[in-house]
Amino acid sequence: MKNRFIYCSLSLIVLEIFFLTANCLAQTKALYVQSEDHLNKITLSLTGDGKLSYNVTRRNKTIIADSPLGLSCDDQDFTSGLSVVEVSTVQKTREQYELKVGNNKSVDHVLENRSITFKNGQGALMIIDLVAGKEGVAFRYRFQDGDKKARIIKDEITGFHIVQNSNGWMEPYDKAGDYTPGYEDFYLNVNSGDPIVNSRNPAVGWCMPALFNVNDKKSWVLIAESGTDGSYPGCHLQPDSKGGIYHIAFAEKDEKYTLPLANKEHAYPESNLPWVMPWRAIIIGDQAGDILLSTLITDLAPASKIEDTSWIEPGKAAWAWWSHPDDHSPEIYNEFTDLSASLGFKYTLFDAGWEKANRDGKIIDHAISKGIKPLVWGYSSEYFDPEKRKTRFKQLAGMGVKGVKIDFWCSDRQEVMAAIQSVFEDAAKEHLLVNLHGTTVPRGWQRTWPNYMTAEAILGTESYFYEPRFPEKAAEQNTVLPFTRNVAGPVDYTPFALTIRKFPRLNTAVHELATAMTYTSGIIHFADSKEVFDSLPVEVRNLFKGMPATWDKTEYIIAEPGKSIVLNRQKGVLNYIVGINGTNDKLPITLDLKKWGKGFSKFRLISEGKDQLMTFNVQTYSISSNWLYTLAPKGGFVIQFIN
Known part of the structure; x- marks a missing residue:
């Protein structure tokens, strides 16, 4: 009887070991x-x-x-x-x-x-x-x-x-x-x-x-x-x-x-x-x-933490700094507010130095009187302390400001990640949009905090002031960043920088125009002066007026990082094809415009003008199945489908 008990006990132990081993193996396989x-x-x-x-x-x-x-x-x-x-x-x-x-x-x-x-x-x-x-x-x-x-x-x-x-x-x-x-x-x-x-x-x-x-x-x-x-x-x-x-x-x-x-x-x-x-x-x-x-x-990323997002509106903004970096007069800010109004933009951005120009509310009141929503620049340290941040946001919202561009974070430390999350939250409480500069890349935050409209974390067009290698490499980078940085989240590239700066631009004017439609940003801050915008052909000005800041649907047609990118972009009834060449060589392409332009009979093509660096050519054509086109070196094009 004793031997039988020992035998049964050993059998149970063996079975237990077997099942534990089998379970472990099953889990390992899973x-x-x-x-x-x-x-x-x-x-x-x-x-x-x-x-x-x-x-x-x-x-x-x-x-x-x-x-x-x-x-x-x-x-x-x-x-x-x-x-x-x-x-x-x-x-x-x-x-x-x-x-x-x-x-x-x-x-x-x-x-x-x-x-x-x-x-x-x-x-x-x-x-x-x-x-x-x-x-x-x-x-x-x-x-x-x-x-x-x-x-x-x-x-x-x-x-x-x-x-x-x-x-x-x-x-x-x-x-x-x-x-x-x-x-x-x-x-x-x-x-x-x-x-x-x-x-x-x-x-x-x-x-x-x-x-x-x-x-x-x-x-x-x-x-x-x-x-x-x-x-x-x-x-x-x-x-x-x-x-x-x-x-x-x-x-x-x-x-x-x-x-x-x-x-x-x-x-x-x-x-x-x-x-x-x-x-x-x-x-x-x-x-x-x-x-x-x-x-x-x-x-x-976590789901949106903002219950009512109806106040969050993507849009476009005029911006004085790129063309007038040292002019902080009320007159220049008002001039760019008026430019926004003339182009049908929602926003105007007052960059560094705006506070002095806003004595007695001059530039903010002028923007509001024109139906333009003002965005203002600030230094990161002003928004790092919780109490100072909340007080500042309340003050700005009370002035009629609709968003903040907060600059010079320059750190990925844990304390900074925490502060950035609090910026989104505290800004949302005051119905303020957020644009971060000198900062880390987004990490899905635009879903969690939809008021996070855009961020720098990119070598953008200000580099024509600062980086000697930028002109040669800019076209290539514009065909790489949509597959890298812009996948992480919205990007404030500040497109359309035509005026020649310290390091002269090599991309064609149409290439620069097209970047506004290849990069994705909740607010597009357009570079350059009122004089440049005023000199544009009416069709190009109308493109700026109608161009969406964000999209309902995007499909890629050509996607070759470092070489070329061609996208189909749609917003409501608007339908575009936009392309850029990142190389120094001519690039022939063939597109089936009947496929991409269903429901339209014609298309307007914006391409390089006689002076490829500064001018545009605008032509209207009937839609064909096999449209042949050759992209200029560092060039681009924009197609708008029309009836």
Whole structure:
């Protein structure tokens, strides 16, 4: 009887071990999630010593090769000795929303979600959330612990392994300085693993988003962040990418030149538990145009925190600074307000120095009397302290101001990410729109805070004043940035800069015009003087009057980063095709205008005039199936369909 009892007990133990082993194996096999269409998949793996990695595939072809995952904290280590505790079932979520600013107004995507819980050798838990959709995959770290204890992350070993022989476009991340980091460098054409060379300023890493052509040139991938809030710094990529593995890097501790930030021994992420960290987004497409149109970054971001958004209106603005940087007189501000009124714009922007010109409310009252909404410039330090910020916003709203352009953030530290979120929130309470300059890139914030209309974080047309290499590289950059920076969120490029500045422009006038319709921005701030606008042909002036600031629908026709871009843009009954050439060579193209201009009988073509740098040619034609056109070197065109 005793032997039988021992036998039964041993049998139960063996069965328990079997089922535990089987369950563990089953969970290990389930360490993945794939998109509803089964094209995109992210898979986690554990080594024998408990080190965690992941890979990403599309159609079972490698997009991101085996790459490290893990966090090293002040109190726990999650980089080795890990084991699987729990694997959730796959849950579907439907991200259905509208964007105030975007290539397409309405978004409706299904995401597959799975959460996997790991424990380390001390029994501490770390959760990794996985997401897969038709536009790519994403993951984030999460601590569920509810004891509210503080935790510091000393290192995030996350990497993105881009296999060798893949090329792409990456922007250097500048070392901290008087005006850096501000995401204002060139996107460089690189091969996976290349070192940083020829950056504008000393660089300490690479920016995100980062674009690569992978899978033997059959796929495109964009590495980005989404959902960063005040519990994490903005992140970039480390400069050392040997073997093509790009590791996450935190903001540098000395990124504090423009703000009243405390001196710190480090700038590590720090938060009380529970703690949800930003998404690492991996956008995937068969064509570069798929990347350009992706909304995965906003799909991952929290839903809008503004219940009534009826007061948030995209629009266009005249702007005096570019043509008159040293003139802060009331007369010049009023002149540009009048220019906005004459072109049917909603807004006028009063840049640095406006307060002196607004004595007794002169320039703001004049704008309001013309039916134009004033936007005003401010320095970031004025909006960093919570009480000062709220007081200032109330004051501006009381004056009739409708939006703020806040400049010189120049830091990705966690405190700055928190302050920026508070700017959006406090501005929304006063019905103020927000434009950030000298700043970090958006991270899906335009969905969460729809009053976030645009941001700089780009080497825009002010570079004709400051950067000797800009004229030669501008056309190329204009065919790269829509696939990189502008995917992250709205971009204040300040287009249409025709007047020749310190570093003379090489792009044609039509190329400069077309950038207003290839970049996406909730408020388009047009550069140049009243005299230039007054000299335009009536058809071009009418284009400015009718041109939308944001779009209902966008489709790509040609999408070749660094070479050319041609888009079909629609807003209500308005329908356009816009294209630019990023090269120094003539570029012949053929378009099926009957396909893109359904319901229209004619089209108006705006192309280069006799003086390609300064003038326009406007002609009207009947629509044909095979329209042949040759883009001028660094040139462009705009088609408006008409009846």
